[in-house]
C-alpha cells in the first residue's frame with residue numbers, strides 16, 4: 001500500500017487553504033509539532049506545505065501556476081537511507097515516510113538528501129520535521145470516517161486534492177494518475193515520489209492575431 | 222547552501238590530520254624521521270583531529286539521540302563517518318602514545334607499517350566524509366567523484382605543507398618534502414579547477430521543466446509560499462552567493478591554495494630557509510579555509526528550483542517552437 005495525494009493543477013487556485021489548514025492542524029491542541037517559537041522575529045516559522053506560485057512562458061504567452069508542495073512520500077525516499085540513527089523511516093504497511101523525533105540528532109543530512117525542500121529544521125528542539133500525511137488523523141478511530149484524511153485534502157475548496165492508495169489500481173488516485181498523465185516532480189533525481197500532479201491543459205492564447213504579430217515582430221525581428 | 226562552521230572545522234581538521242599522518246608515514250619510509258619531528262607532526266595531527274571531532278559533535282543538535290548514531294551503518298555514510306573518524310582518531314592517539322613512549326625505532330618496519338596503517342584509516346575517514354557529500358543526487362554540485370578527489374587532495378596538500386615546514390625545522394629531508402608539496406599543489410590545483418566547472422554545470426541544472434512540469438522557460442517565481450524562502454528552516458537553499466563574491470573567493474582561494482605556496486616552496490629551497498616553508502604552510506591552510514567555505518556556500522541544491530528563478534538564458538529549443546505555435 002502507498003498512501004498518497006494527487007493534485008489537479010487545473011483546479012488549484014492558489015488559495016493556500018491547504019497550507020494554512022496543515023499548519024492549523026499540526027499546531028493545534030496542547031502539543032503541536034509545527035513551531036512558531038518566535039512569531040515576531042521570524043514571521044514565517046515552519047510550514048510543512050507550501051504553495052509555490054510560478055509565472056511561466058514569455059509575454060504574451062504567459063500563465064500563472066500554483067504548486068502545493070509537501071513531502072512526496074517517495075517510493076525510494078533518499079532521506080531514509082542517509083539517516084544515521086534510523087529516525088527517518090518509511091512505513092511498510094502504508095508507505096508513509098515519518099521521523100522519530102526521539103532518535104533524530106538534528107544532523108540535517110536528510111534535508112540535503114530530499115530533492116524537494118520539504119523537510120524543515122526545528123531549531124528549538126534540534127530535530128528535523130516534515131509532513132506526516134496526517135498519519136494522526138488517518139489512524140484516529142475516534143474520528144468519523146470522512147475526517148480520516150489529510151487536513152490539506154479535506155480543506156481544499158476546489159477539490160483539487162485527492163487522497164488514496166496509489167498501489168491499488170482501482171483507487172481514485174491510481175485512476176487519475178493513469179488516465180490524466182499524472183507526473184511526479186524532478187524525476188531525474190530518482191526518488192520516485194508517490195505524490196503526483198495532474199498536468200495543466202494548455203489554453204489557447206486569448207490575444208488577437210494582430211497584437212501577437214506586432215509583439216513577435218518587435219521581439220524577434 | 223549555508224556553510225555551517227562545524228562542518229568547515231570537521232572537514233578541514235580531518236583532512237589536515239590525515240595529511241600530516243601521511244607525512245609521518247612518508248618520512249618514516251624514506252628514513253627521514255627523527256623523534257622530535259615525529260612528535261611535532263603527530264601532535265599537530267592529533268590537535269587537528271580533536272578539533273575536527275569536537276566540531277562534528279556540535280553539529281548534532283539533539284545530543285540525547287547520539288547513542289543511535291551507528292544504527293544505519295549499512296546505508297548511511299554519516300554512520301560510517303562516525304565510525305571511521307573515531308577509528309582514525311583512536312589509532313592516531315595510540316601511535317602518538319607509542320612515539321612518546323619511544324621504545325619503537327622510528328625507521329623500523331613495524332613503525333613504518335603502523336604509520337601507514339593510521340594513514341590508511343585517515344584516508345578512509347576522509348573518503349567516507351567525502352562520499353557523504355558526493356552520494357547525494359539532490360546536492361547537484363557535490364554529486365560527483367570530483368568531490369572525493371577534492372577532499373583527499375586538499376587534505377593531503379595541507380598535511381604535506383606542515384610536514385614540509387616541520388621537516389625543514391627539524392633538519393629532515395627537505396628536498397623530498399618540498400617535492401611532495403609541489404606534487405600535491407599541482408594535483409589540487411587541477412582538481413579544484415575541474416570542481417568549479419562541475420559547480421557551474423550544477424547551477425545550470427535548476428530546471429522548471431522537471432521541477433514544475435512547465436513546458437516553457439523562462440519562469441518567474443512569484444511567491445515561494447511564505448513571505449520569503451525558508452532560509453532559516455531549510456539551510457540547503459540558503460541564498461546563492463553573487464557572481465562577484467564567487468569570483469573573488471575563487472581568486473583568493475587559487476592564490477592562497479596554489480599560486481603563493483608554489484612560489485614560497487621554491488624560495489624555501491633556493492634560500493634553504495624554513496621561514497618560506499612556514500609561509501607556504503600557512504598560505505595553504507588559509508587557502509583550504511577559503512576553499513571549504515566556497516565548497517559549502519556555492520553548493521546548489523535541487524530544491525532551489527522552488528525558491529528562486531532559474532538562470533536567465535534564452536531557450537534555443539523553446540523559441541522556434543513558440544514561433545511555430547504562434548504563426
Ligand code: SF4
Nearest residue numbers: 083104105107108110
Ligand atoms: S536530521 Fe534526524 S532524521 Fe534527518 S538524517 Fe539526521 S538524524 Fe536522521
Ligand code: SF4
Nearest residue numbers: 071072074077079114
Ligand atoms: S519528499 Fe523528501 S522528505 Fe518526503 S519522502 Fe521524498 S525525499 Fe523524503
Ligand code: SF4
Nearest residue numbers: 022131133134150152
Ligand atoms: S498531509 Fe497533513 S501534514 Fe501533510 S501537508 Fe497535508 S495537512 Fe500537512
